[in-house]
Amino acid sequence: MDRGHLIFVLSLVAFLALGATNKQKNWEFTAWLVPILFIHETGHWIAMRVFGYRNLRMFFIPLFGAAVMGRHWNVPGWKKASYRWPAPCRESPSEFFLASPG
Numbered sequence: 001m002d003r004g005h006l007i008f009v010l011s012l013v014a015f016l017a018l019g020a021t022n023k024q025k026n027w028e029f030t031a032w033l034v035p036i037l038f039i040h041e042t043g044h045w046i047a048m049r050v051f052g053y054r055n056l057r058m059f060f061i062p063l064f065g066a067a068v069m070g071r072h073w074n075v076p077g078w079k080k081a082s083y084r085w086p087a088p089c090r091e092s093p094s095e096f097f098l099a100s101p102g
Contacts, residue, residue, distance in 0.1 A: 018062040018063055019033070044068045045068045
């Protein structure tokens with residue numbers, strides 16, 4: 001197992017362990033949240049891959065969420081901004097309120 005996969009697996013285990021305490025409702029919430037975060041971050045991962053980013057790593061941040069990071073030198077500003085938008089699930093509460101009319 002390479003370092004990227006190890007980081008993903010360990011961060012997922014920590015996310016599950018800390019996110020789901022001994023209450024049944026927290027386990028259910030975490031069970032729903034993990035696939036949503038995974039699908040959401042996969043959109044960013046695909047866009048970053050298309051734009052030529054390398055050393056891509058997706059990981060979970062316990063008690064916070066998930067993220068994708070990678071490296072790319074000399075990338076135009078529009079590419080830096082545009083890879084943030086293609087995530088398939090826009091579940092952020094701030095995005096919900098910003099998109100709400102009135």
